[in-house]
Amino acid sequence: MTLAFVVQRYGLDINGGAELHCRWVAEHMRAHGPVEVLTTCAHDYITWADHYAPGTETINDILVRRFRVSRPRDVLEFSRIQARILTTEHKLEDEIAWLEAEGPTSPELIAYIREHEADYDHFLFFSYRYYQSYWGVRTVPRKSILVPTAEHDPVIHLKLFKDLFRLPRAFIYNSEEERDMIQTLSGNRNIPGMVVGVGTVLPAEHSAERFRAKHGVSGPFILYLGRIDANKGCAHLFDYFLQFKRDTNSPVKLVLIGATVLPIPDHPDVRYLGFLPEQDKFDALEGAELLVMPSFYESLSMVTLEAWALGRPVLANAHCDVLKGQCRRSNAGLTYANYGEFRDALDLLLGAPRLREALGRNGRAYFQARYTWDIIERKYLAVLNGTGA
Amino acid sequence: MTERPKPEVPMDKPQPDVRDILDVIDVDYENLDVSVLMDRIQKAAAAASAPEQGAAAAPPGGLPPAPPAGPPPAPPAPEAGPVPSGTKSKLQGKMVRLLTPFFPLMRLLGLPLHQELRETQQSLHATNVRIDGIVRELGGNLDQARRDLNKSQEYIKLLHNLSHNLILTATTQKIELDMLKSKVRVLEKELEFAQKRERALEEQVLK
Numbered sequence: 001m002t003l004a005f006v007v008q009r010y011g012l013d014i015n016g017g018a019e020l021h022c023r024w025v026a027e028h029m030r031a032h033g034p035v036e037v038l039t040t041c042a043h044d045y046i047t048w049a050d051h052y053a054p055g056t057e058t059i060n061d062i063l064v065r066r067f068r069v070s071r072p073r074d075v076l077e078f079s080r081i082q083a084r085i086l087t088t089e090h091k092l093e094d095e096i097a098w099l100e101a102e103g104p105t106s107p108e109l110i111a112y113i114r115e116h117e118a119d120y121d122h123f124l125f126f127s128y129r130y131y132q133s134y135w136g137v138r139t140v141p142r143k144s145i146l147v148p149t150a151e152h153d154p155v156i157h158l159k160l161f162k163d164l165f166r167l168p169r170a171f172i173y174n175s176e177e178e179r180d181m182i183q184t185l186s187g188n189r190n191i192p193g194m195v196v197g198v199g200t201v202l203p204a205e206h207s208a209e210r211f212r213a214k215h216g217v218s219g220p221f222i223l224y225l226g227r228i229d230a231n232k233g234c235a236h237l238f239d240y241f242l243q244f245k246r247d248t249n250s251p252v253k254l255v256l257i258g259a260t261v262l263p264i265p266d267h268p269d270v271r272y273l274g275f276l277p278e279q280d281k282f283d284a285l286e287g288a289e290l291l292v293m294p295s296f297y298e299s300l301s302m303v304t305l306e307a308w309a310l311g312r313p314v315l316a317n318a319h320c321d322v323l324k325g326q327c328r329r330s331n332a333g334l335t336y337a338n339y340g341e342f343r344d345a346l347d348l349l350l351g352a353p354r355l356r357e358a359l360g361r362n363g364r365a366y367f368q369a370r371y372t373w374d375i376i377e378r379k380y381l382a383v384l385n386g387t388g389a
Numbered sequence: 390m391t392e393r394p395k396p397e398v399p400m401d402k403p404q405p406d407v408r409d410i411l412d413v414i415d416v417d418y419e420n421l422d423v424s425v426l427m428d429r430i431q432k433a434a435a436a437a438s439a440p441e442q443g444a445a446a447a448p449p450g451g452l453p454p455a456p457p458a459g460p461p462p463a464p465p466a467p468e469a470g471p472v473p474s475g476t477k478s479k480l481q482g483k484m485v486r487l488l489t490p491f492f493p494l495m496r497l498l499g500l501p502l503h504q505e506l507r508e509t510q511q512s513l514h515a516t517n518v519r520i521d522g523i524v525r526e527l528g529g530n531l532d533q534a535r536r537d538l539n540k541s542q543e544y545i546k547l548l549h550n551l552s553h554n555l556i557l558t559a560t561t562q563k564i565e566l567d568m569l570k571s572k573v574r575v576l577e578k579e580l581e582f583a584q585k586r587e588r589a590l591e592e593q594v595l596k
Contacts, residue, residue, distance in 0.1 A: 154536070239525075318427075331423045340434030347410040348430065358421050 001033040001384065002119065006136050007126040008104050010039040010064055011052065017302065018149040021198045022126040025147075027060055028199070028373055029380060036120070037064040038112065040104045040132070047072045048104035067109035077101055086154050095160045099134055110135045117143065122384055124172075128164060129155060137167050144168045145383060150178050151297035152321065162186045170383050172196045174300035176329075177321040194383050199373040200306050203279055208287030211280060215273055220350065221253040222315070223288035225281060225303040226295075228260035228272075233294030233317050238265050240294075240342045245269060247343060252350055254292075257284060285310045290349055290356060298322045305371050308332055308363030313356050315345055332363030 007022040014020070026035050037059075043051035049072040057064050078101040084090065085098050109132055113123065117140050125133040128148040137144045146168040150156055165186035171193030173179040183189050212218060222241075228234045234256075241254045242265060253269045257276050264272045276284070285291065291307035293316040301323060304314050314333030316323035318341070327333035334349065336342040349356055369375075413433045416426065527534060 328423055331421065334423060334430065335427060337431075338434070340438045341430055344410055344414070344430045344434045344437070345427075348414055348416075348426075351409070351411050352416060354418060355416055355421075358418060359423075362421070 001121045003029055003033060003035045003384075004038050004113075004120040004123045005035065005126065006038045006109075006113070006123055006132050008040060008048075008130045008132055009042045009045065010037050010059070010066075011043065012059060014043065016045060017299070018127040018147075021147075021149065021300075021302070022124075023060075024198060024201075025124075025376070025380065026062055028377055030062060032377065032381060033121075035062055037062055038109060038123075038132075039064060039066055040069050040106045040109060041066045042069050042104045046075065065112070067106045067112065069104045069106050070108075071103075071105060073101065073103040078103075082155070085158065092159055095158050098155075098158075099131055099160065102129070103131060105131050110139055114139050125168075128161060129153070134160065134164055137164060141167045142169055145170045145172060147172045147174075148178065148182060149174060149299045150182060151299050152181065153297060156181070156185065166191070170194075170386075172380065172383055174198070175322045175325060177325045178299055181321075192383070192386070194379055196376060196379040196383070197300050197305070197371055198302065199371050199376040200302060200309060201373075202306075202309055203282050206279070206282040206286040206310070208283060211283035211287050214280070214283075215271075217253070217255060217271060217287070219251055219253060220289050221255045221271070221287070222290050222292050222346070223284055224254065224256045224258075224292050224294070225284075225306075226258045228256055228258055228262050228264070230262055231297075233296050234262050236317075237292060237294040238270070240336075240339050241270070242267060243339060244343050244346060248347055250347070250350060252289065252346075255284060255288070257281060282306070282310065285312055288312060290315055292346075293317060293320075293323055295323070296320055301326070304333070305367055308360075309367040309371070311360035311364045313349060313359035313363060315342075315349060330363055330366035332359045332366055334359075 003026075005022055005026045007019055009016070009019055010023060011019075012023075014023075022037075026037055029035055040048065041050040041052045041054050042048040048069050050069055052066050054066050054068050057066070078098075081094070081098045081101050085094050113136050120143065122145055123136065123140050123143050124145045124147060125136050126147045126149060127133055128146060128150055133146065137146060144167070146165075148165075148171065155161070162185060165182055165188045168191065171179070171182070171188075171191060173182070173193055173195045174197050176195055179193060179195055183193075224234070224237065226232060237254075244250065245252075245267075251269075253271055256264065256270070256272045257274070257280070259275050260272065264270060273280075273284075285307055288307075290313045291303065293301055293304055293314055295301070295317060296319050298320050299322065301316075304316065304323065304326060307314050308330060314323075314327060316327055316333055316335050318324050318335035318337040323333075324335050327335050334345040336345050349359075410433070413436075414426070414429045
């Protein structure tokens with residue numbers, strides 16, 4: 001069984017959610033047969049300009065075929081087209097033009113898929129909204145498996161995606177909420193699909209003391225992991241946290257780890273540590289009272305799963321269906337929809353160690369039952385062999 | 390439940406009105422259910438925000454606290470008694486005479502009308518603060534709110550059409566029901582007649 005993983009960009013230094021998800025799955029599925037990755041030469045997800053050399057290379061024992069991007073994204077043109085198709089009546093051709101403007105446009109990649117269809121048993125397309133998935137699935141519909149990694153994004157309502165969601169042979173969803181959303185939008189209940197998600201690799205050991213000593217963090221702290229961006233709900237998080245400090249006089253700190261595109265509030269109890277290695281991330285999780293996830297849109301929050309894997313409770317944004325659903329299914333996290341709920345939920349979690357412990361225990365059990373790599377691989381194999389869903 | 394450690398607060402900082410959430414929300418550890426817990430938190434948050442909304446409290450760093458209720462004390466009226474002796478008493482007497490024309494204005498300021506004005510002003514200020522808060526809250530989601538509003542308008546239009554069609558269908562059904570009832574009454578009469586005829590014919594045959 002030869003598998004082709006098709007994704008918009010690929011590399012060890014690429015940490016985007018869907019791309020990392022694809023790499024991890026590809027590396028684990030290597031144990032079950034030959035695996036190749038078909039991708040572009042792009043590295044930057046804003047411009048998609050060619051960065052890597054076209055041709056083949058091997059990354060972690062996986063053959064990666066890279067194809068040129070025919071033209072980098074014109075950001076202004078893309079914004080103009082997107083604003084138009086989201087706000088006015090338009091034709092399917094306009095949506096195709098939007099897809100081309102979004103990029104990464106790589107006709108060479110699609111031509112390769114068409115010419116080498118017979119060389120592969122299955123094509124796994126990651127991220128529904130990009131050029132390679134739309135045209136790739138249309139090129140090899142009978143061999144295609146789509147991993148949509150979809151969020152509540154306005155573009156998901158476009159007509160071209162409604163058609164796309166009716167084409168693949170099977171789906172691999174990240175969550176029940178994602179499956180329900182896609183099935184409701186496209187009416188594709190007849191196409192087999194399974195909720196799988198992604199596993200994570202935990203380091204052999206993790207130490208809160210090491211983290212505290214290395215980064216000079218003392219006292220209780222709550223942790224945010226990921227890109228610090230208004231789109232991820234961080235602006236709300238800052239407002240809510242500072243208001244919480246004023247209202248409760250709690251000694252708790254907010255520790256932020258990840259790249260930032262948002263100004264960090266100048267407050268002694270808000271600590272920004274920048275982008276840190278994986279080991280530090282797990283050490284921080286080990287020391288944190290809880291993980292806070294303020295994001296409004298998530299397809300599957302990997303850091304939430306990692307927090308649960310380490311037995312840490314989660315405080316998540318209730319406006320995100322996926323996070324809310326995960327917290328309720330796992331019985332391992334609380335959610336908030338406004339400041340009052342944030343204050344009370346955080347106050348409750350910080351004031352009741354027994355509750356944190358119980359939620360963390362539930363989270364660990366949920367992770368063990370659904371997200372260890374042997375379970376993920378088994379589910380992928382079931383979908384590939386047509387026995388899933 | 391383990392008791393929470395008391396937070397260390399600098400003495401010069403103003404103490405906020407801290408309520409202990411553990412007294413408000415009861416956690417059932419035997420049957421821990423996040424949904425139930427969330428419902429309780431939502432209720433507690435709603436209950437806590439209700440008095441906050443009602444009160445015209447000043448925001449942190451905003452206006453000074455409101456004065457105590459009740460009319461402010463009126464300025465003392467000029468005393469009619471003899472002027473006390475000494476330089477101090479003479480000065481006091483002159484001051485009283487100088488201020489005498491202003492006593493009506495000072496009394497007016499002391500009346501409940503002034504207090505009412507101040508309360509209204511405070512209430513308006515609190516409303517402004519809340520509106521500012523809502524605008525800040527909406528800031529990032531304004532486009533989303535506008536889209537939701539448009540969507541709601543479309544839903545309302547569809548619901549209006551649906552109601553119209555339902556009324557039409559209900560009216561048609563009512564007419565049809567009345568017609569069917571009439572038919573049933575006719576059939577009953579015909580059946581009754583047929584039974585009578587049957588009995589008459591049977592009698593004739595048996596004769």
